Amino acid sequence: MTNAYIIDAVRTPRGIGKVGKGSLAHLHPQHLAATVLRALAERNGLDTAKVDDVIWSTSAQRGKQAGDLARMAALSAGYDTKASGVTIDRFCGGGISAVSLAAAVVGSGQEDCVVAGGTEMMSYTNTLTQEELAADLDVYGMGAGHAALDALHPQSHQGVCADAVAAREGIGRAELDAYALDSQRKAAKAIAEKRFARSIVPVLNEDGSLALDHDEFVRPDTTIEGLGALRASFDGAADMPSGHGTSQREQIQKRYPDLDWQGVHHAGSSSGVVDGAAALLLASGNFARDNGLKPRARILAAVNIGDDPTLMLNAPVPAARKALARAGLTTDDIDVWEVNEAFAVVAEKFIRDLGLDRSKVNPNGGAIALGHPIGATGAILVGTALDELERTGGRYALVTMCAAGGMAPAIIIERVEEIA
DSSP states (O other), rough: OEEEEEEEEOOOOOSSTTTTTTTTTSSOOHHHHHHHHHHHHTTTTGGGGGGGEEEEEESSGGGGGGHHHHHHHHHHOOOOTTOOEEOOOOBBTTTHHHHHHHHHHHHHHHSEEEEEEEEEEHHHHTSSHHHHHHHHHHTTTTTTTTOOOOOSSOOOOHHHHHHHHHHHHHHHHHHHHHHHHHHHHHHHHHTTTTTTTBBOOOOEOTSSSEEESSSOOOOOOOOOHHHHTSSOHHHSTTTTTOOOSBBHHHHHHHHHOOOOOOOOOGGGBBOEEEEEEEEEEEEEEEHHHHHTOOOOEEEEEEEEOOOOTTSOOTTHHHHHHHHHHHHHHGGGGOOOEEEEEEEEEHHHHHEEEEOOOOOOOSSSSSSHHHOOOOHHHHHHHHHHHHHHHHHHHHHEEEOOOTTTEEEEEEEEEEEEESSO
């Protein structure tokens, strides 16, 4: 095996994911992907004829986001036709998986230069009809008509799972609201101190005018009183039919008969609905040396793990432990932790289970404050972790996130300044 180096990482700003409100919502997903692909090539003087592949993550591969976005966005970005492309889906975890797969093919010596990233236009996916969404769930084996699978592993609504996990872990609303407020404060400070400046590239409209050059979802005026006044979001969903003649609550209680709960998560303690894209350039040491590219980090470990799909959100902890074991590290070795804030309970449980220093976990805020463009988030977090290692002089960062179906990928990067 050879080292797979991260040469650069870029992302778009995250725009509010609602048509008529978000500054990116009028654009095509391919346009966002092409924006970061073009920036990556321009910033590094990259001969795109030497890009072996573009590995891209998009979760809702329907309509505008269908049709192998990787290949089409690369062509749109002006990449040489030799640069191939493939699009993957691991639900929320796809952005990390795109980077992990790129690292795998480079590290194995099969390829020399691969771009990895992802795009999600939630302003678009939110326009899909209930019939279209139901069809997608049926394809995933999560809708009606899959009674045999459901009897073994009933699938649940993510927000309902978040509330159920909080009850099971004894984590109350006050603690979750406090976590959510901290995410907003960290993000506001990071923006004020321009900590994202190296990675963010502006998105232009088709006519060349500026569409967006900053994250627009953040709510720096958030208060604990304001969070406390928000109504729980998922109580209604818990009592909705699951498609199998029972409610979501009853589905979960089939596997956890003693578990009961009330809603504790709301819009202020759940990940934000946004549009965005991100891309990373990975290369072998020989390719970087031959093409005058300076590495910023190397991939030290990349793993995947599954957990109970009924509660869905608990895999990040075992994924992190697996990655640490693979890298031969302990929690004390990690300088920066990025765990996606799908819901406040995910990060709060992660911190408690691993006994982490809170100041090292999502130090620049997370998806509660900044938003979660599903297929892109993992790639964004790897770039964010790298920027933070460089800002603070840290050595190791671990990035992980929960994904539908009860999965979690995890990746550990090591900051470097030269080719080994």
